Amino acid sequence: MAQALFDRRRVNGPEESFPPVYDSDEEDELSGSNLNTRQGRSSADIRPIYLKPGLINQANGSAYIETEKTKIACAVYGPRQSRSTTYNEKGKLNVEVKFAPFSCTRRRAPMRDAEDRSIAVLIQQALIPSLRLELLPKSTIDVFIVIIENDGIEGCVASGSIAASTALANAGIEMLGLVTSCAASVVNEEIWLDPTVNEARLTRGTLLLGFMPALGIVTNVWQTGQLTIEEAIKSMELCKERCLDIHSVVAQALLDSAKEQ
Amino acid sequence: MSDLPLLPGQPVPLPKGPHPLLGPGLYARDAQVRASVIGRPRRDGSTLSIPHQKPRPPAPNSVVLGSITRLSPVQALLSITVVDGIPLPPGEEFTGIIRSQDVRATEKDKVKISDCFRGGDIVRGLVISLGDARSYYVTTGRNDLGVIFATSESGATMEPVSWQEMRCPRTGRIEKRKCAKPEGL
Numbered sequence: 001m002a003q004a005l006f007d008r009r010r011v012n013g014p015e016e017s018f019p020p021v022y023d024s025d026e027e028d029e030l031s032g033s034n035l036n037t038r039q040g041r042s043s044a045d046i047r048p049i050y051l052k053p054g055l056i057n058q059a060n061g062s063a064y065i066e067t068e069k070t071k072i073a074c075a076v077y078g079p080r081q082s083r084s085t086t087y088n089e090k091g092k093l094n095v096e097v098k099f100a101p102f103s104c105t106r107r108r109a110p111m112r113d114a115e116d117r118s119i120a121v122l123i124q125q126a127l128i129p130s131l132r133l134e135l136l137p138k139s140t141i142d143v144f145i146v147i148i149e150n151d152g153i154e155g156c157v158a159s160g161s162i163a164a165s166t167a168l169a170n171a172g173i174e175m176l177g178l179v180t181s182c183a184a185s186v187v188n189e190e191i192w193l194d195p196t197v198n199e200a201r202l203t204r205g206t207l208l209l210g211f212m213p214a215l216g217i218v219t220n221v222w223q224t225g226q227l228t229i230e231e232a233i234k235s236m237e238l239c240k241e242r243c244l245d246i247h248s249v250v251a252q253a254l255l256d257s258a259k260e261q
Numbered sequence: 262m263s264d265l266p267l268l269p270g271q272p273v274p275l276p277k278g279p280h281p282l283l284g285p286g287l288y289a290r291d292a293q294v295r296a297s298v299i300g301r302p303r304r305d306g307s308t309l310s311i312p313h314q315k316p317r318p319p320a321p322n323s324v325v326l327g328s329i330t331r332l333s334p335v336q337a338l339l340s341i342t343v344v345d346g347i348p349l350p351p352g353e354e355f356t357g358i359i360r361s362q363d364v365r366a367t368e369k370d371k372v373k374i375s376d377c378f379r380g381g382d383i384v385r386g387l388v389i390s391l392g393d394a395r396s397y398y399v400t401t402g403r404n405d406l407g408v409i410f411a412t413s414e415s416g417a418t419m420e421p422v423s424w425q426e427m428r429c430p431r432t433g434r435i436e437k438r439k440c441a442k443p444e445g446l
Binding site for chain 2: 212
């Protein structure tokens with residue numbers, strides 16, 4: 001008769017209970033460990049990509065991309081009439097990036113700040129050489145990117161460019177080719193592709209490449225930190241090879257979605 | 262041709278014979294023809310193209326449907342909602358202008374805009390040029406172009422009687438519009 005445990009007047013909890021385990025407890029153990037070898041995958045492996053176009057019905061074109069801890073949704077509206085008063089012979093591309101307040105470890109205020117704009121500028125630079133804007137005079141194409149979960153800026157820009165290019169193809173906008181993007185960071189003397197936010201903290205220099213595999217044209221290069229010239233060129237070559245693999249993923253996703261329509 | 266649709270940047274397998282003209286949806290670079298949109302290439306005579314299924318902005322010589330939003334003594338403002346048979350998404354209309362000299366082909370200088378269009382009329386027109394920054398220039402100077410649907414002052418949908426007049430079925434009153442010739446006549 002354990003009367004202290006079973007109180008008939010109240011709702012009793014379970015007999016045995018344990019404190020909850022948070023993800024961050026597990027991760028802190030991993031990042032503190034040695035820097036020499038990469039955890040979980042080889043230095044030239046990128047994280048598996050899940051890409052699905054056409055999920056947002058009200059937009060002209062859309063795409064959702066997910067790679068482990070980076071989740072990005074992209075919607076394309078257009079071509080619509082430009083609201084500017086000047087006559088433009090070529091169309092304009094307008095990219096807007098927004099972080100969801102729950103996307104980062106610390107809550108982000110819903111206002112747009114400099115980080116959103118810098119990512120938007122990089123994605124715009126990656127996409128513009130691939131679009132045939134001279135066929136769309138007086139028109140604007142609006143690309144809206146929402147970052148639902150964020151695992152490092154490089155991952156956001158790379159995945160955002162891939163999602164935006166897929167969404168533009170899904171919207172039927174004339175392009176010269178699909179743009180894929182990959183990031184590389186130098187840790188000690190190794191080049192690790194597609195760094196997570198923990199890996200990016202260990203690195204001394206990062207390079208992000210936007211590439212159009214169909215025509216072999218590089219559309220965007222962004223380099224931060226310190227890299228020697230050989231490392232930069234080697235990173236670009238590795239990224240180009242990976243971009244070819246990502247291109248086949250994008251192609252498969254677009255073909256599957258075209259079949260469903 | 263193969264069963265799978267082509268993706269942007271993918272080389273297009275050319276049919277045997279003379280080199281075809283390239284229509285919309287394809288481009289040529291370094292002597293290689295590639296696709297520009299997702300789709301299967303189709304051949305119409307000597308032109309190879311990938312037909313569009315998604316809404317596009319108006320281009321010169323595209324047939325547009327729109328509704329009249331504003332009238333002035335020299336022009337009518339048109340809100341373009343359908344381009345080449347493909348409806349635009351709601352909220353993304355383009356604006357067009359029908360100038361008084363573009364309303365009809367004959368007696369262009371003696372046009373009274375209020376005898377040709379009224380606000381709310383659905384009009385079929387042809388885009389003649391890109392116009393200025395705010396609007397495209399549209400013409401209705403052909404037999405099959407002009408007002409398709411109009412509502413009379415009493416609220417009923419009118420029927421066209423001639424190229425100049427429409428009749429309200431409820432009251433029998435004749436109102437003046439520049440009507441489009443119905444298909445099949």
